[in-house]
Amino acid sequence: MVLRIFGRARANKQIVQRQYGVITATARQPCFYTGCNVPDTVMGRFEMLSVVMILFLQRTSNSSESGKQLAQEVIDAFFMDIDYSIRELGVGDNSVPKRMKKLAGMFYGRLERYVRCLQDRDLDQLAIALSHNIHDTEADHSQMAELSRWMLENADHLDRIDEIVVETGMVSFLVPESVETRRA
16 A cells, blocks of 8 residues: 555656656747747746746646646646745745745736636737736737747647646647647
């Protein structure tokens, strides 16, 4: 019995690591920073990681219990990664909880707004939200049009993924080049 519990925990840890690795690799694609107007800064990378995490969480919100459990473990890995990154940037131990609370609030605010825009299929409002969060302006949201289209394409792509793919941590994302290839 005990061995089965530890075996399951180890397998689950591998699934979580694999899925979180895919999420971070997707968020680090150079095309977001060169072709989608996301600044290649610490906060720009946080924004892209948040975008990909939000797409993953939107998909898993309709998953089975094991898919939802995986999503919770992936979100825990996400926040552990952010905590580690803050510490690596030299933020003192006393300041980390305050910064984590602020970043968590930012993430969950984005989650609510982006998911609502995706569910409504409102690319204009999504581009405005992205522009506000990534560039701190809503004035010129046209620069986020490509990223908002990419998000909607991925939301549609993820909706078509079978549940077993989610439960095994094999969810993959489209990258902008593949979106452009399909449109051509």
